[in-house]
Amino acid sequence: AQSVAQPEDQVNVAEGNPLTVKCTYSVSGNPYLFWYVQYPNRGLQFLLKYITGDNLVKGSYGFEAEFNKSQTSFHLKKPSALVSDSALYFCAVRGRATDKLIFGTGTRLQVFP
Amino acid sequence: DTGVSQDPRHKITKRGQNVTFRCDPISEHNRLYWYRQTLGQGPEFLTYFQNEAQLEKSRLLSDRFSAERPKGSFSTLEIQRTEQGDSAMYLCASSPQSGGQETQYFGPGTRLLVL
Secondary structure (H helix, E strand, O other), X not given: OOEEEOOOOEEEEEOOOOEEEOOEEEOOOOOEEEEEEEOOXXXXXXXXXXXXXXXXXXXXXXXXXXXXXXXXXXXEEEOOOOHHHOXXXXXXXXXXXXXXXXXXXXXXXXXXX | XXXXXXXOOEEEEOXXXXXXXXXXXXXXXXXXXXXXXXXXXXXXXXXXXXXXXXXXEOOOOOOOEEEEOOOOOOXXXXXXXXXXXXOEEEEEEEEOOOOOOOOOEEOOOEEEEEO
């Protein structure tokens, strides 16, 4: 069965510092991996995805994520956090035999000025 | 704005009433998905369509739930005899025909509160 784990309910970081939001996954075969961000009372906004190829994926708003097959991880990173990055972040996985996304429980990122 | 739209954005209803939500996908997208998100959780898959064909339904989709996409464009999700446990955010997403790697783009959601 496919699953996604986001081990941290909340991540706190000071503005200007690097941030990491963790995600590990379980899926049969090679996965498609996604990161979405959700602002209050809004839908999910796509940030980036890993399909194949380069393990470092760059996305919107300066975010990037690193696919690590041996550790089955897909951590979201940003070199310098902004207060406006404060939101709820979801990691999602999709196996190659299905079209539905399986989401983690989300990590709330709080960036302090 | 050419993104996914959902209507209404908010719905308050009494237990036992029927509700219907609408989703308009991005115009060139032929895949449409419904998810449900409860407080403190990630979205959970409910069902999806390719054009007008409903290709997969989750076990979460009880017989009180029905989804349609009659002309392969907009979709409706109906909940009959609502229960308090149906209170959630209902999210719609669309994507181009999938080779698997296509991104699903989400609408703003419909927040349902069942009293």
